[in-house]
Amino acid sequence: GAVVSQHPSWVICKSGTSVKIECRSLDFQATTMFWYRQFPKQSLMLMATSNEGSKATYEQGVEKDKFLINHASLTLSTLTVTSAHPEDSSFYICSARKQGVYEQYFGPGTRLTVT
Amino acid sequence: AQKVTQAQTEISVVEKEDVTLDCVYETRDTTYYLFWYKQPPSGELVFLIRRNSFDEQNEISGRYSWNFQKSTSSFNFTITASQVVDSAVYFCALSEGNQAGTALIFGKGTTLSVSS
Numbered sequence: 001g002a003v004v005s006q007h008p009s010w011v012i013c014k015s016g017t018s019v020k021i022e023c024r025s026l027d028f029q030a031t032t033m034f035w036y037r038q039f040p041k042q043s044l045m046l047m048a049t050s051n052e053g054s055k056a057t058y059e060q061g062v063e064k065d066k067f068l069i070n071h072a073s074l075t076l077s078t079l080t081v082t083s084a085h086p087e088d089s090s091f092y093i094c095s096a097r098k099q100g101v102y103e104q105y106f107g108p109g110t111r112l113t114v115t
Numbered sequence: 116a117q118k119v120t121q122a123q124t125e126i127s128v129v130e131k132e133d134v135t136l137d138c139v140y141e142t143r144d145t146t147y148y149l150f151w152y153k154q155p156p157s158g159e160l161v162f163l164i165r166r167n168s169f170d171e172q173n174e175i176s177g178r179y180s181w182n183f184q185k186s187t188s189s190f191n192f193t194i195t196a197s198q199v200v201d202s203a204v205y206f207c208a209l210s211e212g213n214q215a216g217t218a219l220i221f222g223k224g225t226t227l228s229v230s231s
Contacts, residue, residue: 034218043206043223091158095219104219106152108159 001027004096006107013084013114021079021110023094029074030096034104035067038091050077074099084114117142119209121222128197128229136192136225138207144168149183149190150208150219160206166190197229 003026013019023033032051036044048069050056056069068080077096081088093109118141128134140149151163164174166183174181178195194201204226208219 044219044221046218046220049218093158093160103165106160106162108157111158 002098002103002105003027004030004094004105004107006092006094006110008110009108010111011113013112015085015114016083018080018082019084019112021081021092021094021112023077023079023096023107025075025096025098025105028096029099030077031074031099032097032104033071033077034095034097035069035077035079036093036095038093038109040091044093047079081112084112086114088112089114117144117209117211117220119207119220119222121205121207121225123225124223125226125228128227130198130229130231131196132229133193133195134197134227134229136194136205136207136227138190138192138222140188140190140207140209142209142211144211146212148210150210151181151190151192152206152208154204154206154224156203163192163205194227197227199229199231202227202229 005024007022011019034049035047037047038044046059047062048056048058050069050071052071052074058064066082071077091109091111095104095106097104120139147168149166153161164181171183180193182191204224206224207222210217210219
């Protein structure tokens, strides 16, 4: 159990367009989901914390109007990169915290390339 | 402020050598959790271990072992008899507070290359 999926696994989009990334907990309910970003050969940096039914909490320096996060249900959180630019090209990883349990589980990641 | 330092950026070893990956952390909390993850070229994070601040007992799992020392704020990871399949980026991470499900603060990672 405790599987987290992300869709798509990779995406290429043109500069100026928007792209949505989904993070799903497949076999458990997740009250909290986290979104991380990883640039090539760098570490994972927390972008935001998403709680079901409430607004996401963004880390300092992350533009909330550019990275829209929606956690509409206990099994789904989405990250929408609006008006994407080449500098947004990165590996985006989500993790989900299992309801009632303190562990969190990572998704496989989504590689975004903006041309 | 909380921080995780992995001073070794890259390590190269030959198969069957033992290798230790260092991790030093900073936190003001008395309750915290430490983690190690492996990230192979596919990118997916593989959970290796979680330790809470009250459990300083060292752990061994097969070829892997971990040495947690609060006195030096270190949580080092040793791979014994390394194999080519161990080649990956390894991240040490910290989670503060009394809930392991809070966001993780990652170190910069150590790239391990094991050659045959």
